[in-house]
Amino acid sequence: MKPGIVWSIVLIISLILQSTVFAEINYNGIHADLLLAVVVSSSLLLGKEHGVAIGFFAGLLQDLASGTFVGMNVLSKMLIGYIFGMAEQKVFKEHFLLPLISVSLATIGNSFITAIIMLLLGYRFDLLNNMIYMMFPLLVYNLILAFPIHKLIYRIHILLKE
Amino acid sequence: MSRVRREPGSNKKIYVLVAVFTLVVLLIFGVAKGKYQLPLSEKITMTILSPFQGIMSSISNGVRQGTTAIWEIVTVYQQNKMLKSEIEQLRQTQVNITEITAENERLHNVLGYKQAAVQFDLITARVIARDPSNWTSTIVINRGTDDEIAKDMAVVTPQGLVGNVVSVAKNSARVQLILDRRSSVGGLVQRPESRVAGIIAGDNNNKMMVRMINIPRDADIVEGDQIVTSGFGGIYPKGISLGEVENIVNDDGGLLKYAVLKPSVDFQKLEEVSVIVTSREAPPMPITQEPVLPADDKTAVTKSAGGSK
Numbered sequence: 330m331k332p333g334i335v336w337s338i339v340l341i342i343s344l345i346l347q348s349t350v351f352a353e354i355n356y357n358g359i360h361a362d363l364l365l366a367v368v369v370s371s372s373l374l375l376g377k378e379h380g381v382a383i384g385f386f387a388g389l390l391q392d393l394a395s396g397t398f399v400g401m402n403v404l405s406k407m408l409i410g411y412i413f414g415m416a417e418q419k420v421f422k423e424h425f426l427l428p429l430i431s432v433s434l435a436t437i438g439n440s441f442i443t444a445i446i447m448l449l450l451g452y453r454f455d456l457l458n459n460m461i462y463m464m465f466p467l468l469v470y471n472l473i474l475a476f477p478i479h480k481l482i483y484r485i486h487i488l489l490k491e
Numbered sequence: 492m493s494r495v496r497r498e499p500g501s502n503k504k505i506y507v508l509v510a511v512f513t514l515v516v517l518l519i520f521g522v523a524k525g526k527y528q529l530p531l532s533e534k535i536t537m538t539i540l541s542p543f544q545g546i547m548s549s550i551s552n553g554v555r556q557g558t559t560a561i562w563e564i565v566t567v568y569q570q571n572k573m574l575k576s577e578i579e580q581l582r583q584t585q586v587n588i589t590e591i592t593a594e595n596e597r598l599h600n601v602l603g604y605k606q607a608a609v610q611f612d613l614i615t616a617r618v619i620a621r622d623p624s625n626w627t628s629t630i631v632i633n634r635g636t637d638d639e640i641a642k643d644m645a646v647v648t649p650q651g652l653v654g655n656v657v658s659v660a661k662n663s664a665r666v667q668l669i670l671d672r673r674s675s676v677g678g679l680v681q682r683p684e685s686r687v688a689g690i691i692a693g694d695n696n697n698k699m700m701v702r703m704i705n706i707p708r709d710a711d712i713v714e715g716d717q718i719v720t721s722g723f724g725g726i727y728p729k730g731i732s733l734g735e736v737e738n739i740v741n742d743d744g745g746l747l748k749y750a751v752l753k754p755s756v757d758f759q760k761l762e763e764v765s766v767i768v769t770s771r772e773a774p775p776m777p778i779t780q781e782p783v784l785p786a787d788d789k790t791a792v793t794k795s796a797g798g799s800k
Contacts, residue, residue: 341540344540344623345540347623348540348620348622348623348631349621350551352623353552357697357699358628358699358758358759360625381508390536391624393532393533394540394620395622395624395627396533396658397626397627398519398523398626398627399518401519401624403515403518404519407511408512446519454695454696459695
């Protein structure tokens, strides 16, 4: 199968899971960002070009499915894909700490980018309070998911190589 | 020889990348400010995703019901005791209510006050998906244009107001919850001696709470007050429960305050909702007393009304 189709299927399945099962398991309305973990892991394995592409489509799917602020997640996930894709040559891809550290950094980065976009759009909120209410639970959820997702993406990557 | 050798065409890629980033930024602000719309794209995504979301949500609902059932068995004894005492209380309240209803009816007749009981046509829908984004609060339900759902219809549960329909596809519709930061609903304090009106909007600091904003500092609103929809604005019928005041905070500006409300609907456990398709009544009148006109004026009004016919 073509890699493009495989990655599209991965993204769509992640989106469906994120909007149903993972959205049910929420803390104060905050739930895991499965797509972010997929973008981070696949960019770390495949490089920045792939990272930008998968970030773009993951963000677009998420924005269209949530029907609001179209472009917000496209921008943040594209940036995350590009930045983590740049690190592709510099990291040890099988180290178990890699997904944990990278997903934490990506969650913080992603929250920060989206918070800035929301502020620029004219929504006023307390940034510090927001970090505690939104980013901390998100960080915990994403950390739990980081390792299994990375394993899964790594396996898909190896299968596609063969 | 330089150590870093640029690949041919890498400059071109950077230009493309910068162009895409710029376009996306323009898109965000354009769409958010309502300058452009992405026609159909949202409906297509909803139509394609909704069957899968339906299946996944039934599975996850099944699992959750299983776990809740176990928990309920464990707590059934305590709950039974609580319910019994609550029934006693409710019985007493019911006696009072019957009295008050009778009195109310009598007074209505005396005043000639005309207000038909509002009747709603409801369509029950299942929640098949929630918002994949953490910044907004929407849900997707399994009814769409095929079931005569249209944009701006109010969505409720027996507990209170859920939100309103913002976009409709063939077999699914997206509902913006009152928790969403873009939502605004006209609300008023239910307490008869207060009736303070305000706007209910999503709380920017806590996703599970709402705020009643733009209340004057000296307005009569206290913790524990029940807030209901005011019916102003036309989307939401009057009198649907919104929430209970938990906390009142003074705004930084100095003139206004806002109340933090706990919504009546438990949004964490939202499985089924009802969409108000039609409400059989003209938009409800706000509760204000009609000015008592002198006898001469009254005849003048009737005359002019008769003359216009």
